[in-house]
Amino acid sequence: MRLVQKALVALSLVAVWHLGGSAGIVAHADSEKVIKITAKRFEHDPKRIVLKKGEPVTLEFTSLDRPHGFNCPDLGIRTDILPGKVSTIHLTPDKTGTFPFHCDLFCGEGHENMTGEIIVTE
Amino acid sequence: MHREIDRREFLKLAGIGSVVFVSGLHGLAHAAGKEDFFFVQMSDSHWGFNDPKINPDAKITLKKAVDAVNSLTAQPDFIMFTGDLTHTTDDDKERRRRLAEFRDIVSNLKVKDVRFMPGEHDASLDNGAAYLEYFGKTHYTFQHKGITFIVIDNVSDPTGSIGDSQLQWLGAELGKLDKAARIVVFTHRPLFDLAPSWDWATRDGAKAIDLLMPFRNVTVFYGHIHQENHHMTGHIPHHSAKGLMYPLPAPLSLPKKIQLPWDPAAPYKGLGFRGVATKTAQGDYAITEYPLAKG
Numbered sequence: 001m002r003l004v005q006k007a008l009v010a011l012s013l014v015a016v017w018h019l020g021g022s023a024g025i026v027a028h029a030d031s032e033k034v035i036k037i038t039a040k041r042f043e044h045d046p047k048r049i050v051l052k053k054g055e056p057v058t059l060e061f062t063s064l065d066r067p068h069g070f071n072c073p074d075l076g077i078r079t080d081i082l083p084g085k086v087s088t089i090h091l092t093p094d095k096t097g098t099f100p101f102h103c104d105l106f107c108g109e110g111h112e113n114m115t116g117e118i119i120v121t122e
Numbered sequence: 123m124h125r126e127i128d129r130r131e132f133l134k135l136a137g138i139g140s141v142v143f144v145s146g147l148h149g150l151a152h153a154a155g156k157e158d159f160f161f162v163q164m165s166d167s168h169w170g171f172n173d174p175k176i177n178p179d180a181k182i183t184l185k186k187a188v189d190a191v192n193s194l195t196a197q198p199d200f201i202m203f204t205g206d207l208t209h210t211t212d213d214d215k216e217r218r219r220r221l222a223e224f225r226d227i228v229s230n231l232k233v234k235d236v237r238f239m240p241g242e243h244d245a246s247l248d249n250g251a252a253y254l255e256y257f258g259k260t261h262y263t264f265q266h267k268g269i270t271f272i273v274i275d276n277v278s279d280p281t282g283s284i285g286d287s288q289l290q291w292l293g294a295e296l297g298k299l300d301k302a303a304r305i306v307v308f309t310h311r312p313l314f315d316l317a318p319s320w321d322w323a324t325r326d327g328a329k330a331i332d333l334l335m336p337f338r339n340v341t342v343f344y345g346h347i348h349q350e351n352h353h354m355t356g357h358i359p360h361h362s363a364k365g366l367m368y369p370l371p372a373p374l375s376l377p378k379k380i381q382l383p384w385d386p387a388a389p390y391k392g393l394g395f396r397g398v399a400t401k402t403a404q405g406d407y408a409i410t411e412y413p414l415a416k417g
Binding site for chain 1: 209210211212242246247277280281282318319320321325377378379
């Protein structure tokens with residue numbers, strides 16, 4: 001049993017290494033990439049998310065302070081990000097390009113600067 | 123179909139200026155016999171804003187706007203503020219102080235029929251609690267000379283939504299009206315998707331437009347985007363107003379929405395208010411933009 005657990009840990013580490021070791025990115029056993037995104041006033045972290053066209057991904061959101069939103073109109077995705085709750089979006093990008101996202105839940109003076117971009121490559 | 127209002131007639135109504143835009147003619151005369159009149163739309167005064175690079179005259183800009191409206195040769199029947207009366211703050215006490223100061227400043231308007239609605243800066247952080255204390259209801263209707271005015275609140279919900287409850291209320295209010303009734307809607311955010319990636323939209327705005335669509339004579343005036351914009355959804359025109367603190371760029375014209383900096387060579391550029399003259403018998407609205415000039 002211990003051997004199996006060690007093997008799984010090793011596989012996970014390899015998966016993270018293959019994904020470039022980027023903070024917040026992990027690969028689940030079913031191989032769907034999960035990108036963890038935190039929101040706090042007035043930024044999403046990371047604010048630049050690189051995806052591959054045709055590759056399924058789960059975006060997993062948590063708030064570090066108050067309610068926020070995540071809205072990427074060009075990819076047709078959005079979610080509320082509420083404190084104490086994990087919000088997820090499953091996405092398989094079907095087009096390449098740079099797609100801006102923003103917080104769409106008014107959160108204060110810097111709200112309008114709470115923006116970022118999803119970059120989808122081939 | 124458009125019909126230009128006779129310039130002389132308009133000037134008689136509005137007192138000064140020239141007609142720069144004429145909205146659509148929406149059908150046959152419905153309110154014949156009613157009086158013509160005009161009102162003023164003021165928007166996005168952001169009282170409490172403080173960034174000298176963007177507006178070094180922030181502490182006097184609203185006062186200048188009040189003076190400018192007071193100097194109109196003919197005074198409007200009423201004045202409508204379409205939101206963002208104040209600039210947002212996390213401090214509840216400061217929010218109330220700004221709302222009180224705003225109220226004191228605009229109390230100097232000669233016209234005493236002044237109506238208000240919140241913007242997200244006034245209401246989104248506390249769901250409109252402070253605004254309610256100072257200005258009352260955030261959505262309501264009123265009648266003036268044969269026209270039904272409907273104020274829709276799409277900011278007290280921080281998601282930028284109208285919400286099912288208010289949509290139900292809107293449907294009930296519209297249900298009282300004839301399909302040919304003249305209706306003017308005031309909102310803060312655009313009801314349509316002007317630029318969703320800049321948050322220039324209302325999440326459930328399409329539901330409000332669907333409710334309005336059966337009515338032949340509807341015009342929407344809104345704020346939020348700090349500039350003129352004229353857009354049609356079917357037969358319904360939507361007109362945004364300039365702001366009174368800082369201009370914003372044209373929709374999606376820059377990679378990022380930013381406050382446009384003050385231009386010392388052209389102070390107050392991009393700031394102003396508007397007069398809307400109605401010729402009730404014809405169903406027209408003539409819009410005059412008044413720049414807020416230095417002086």
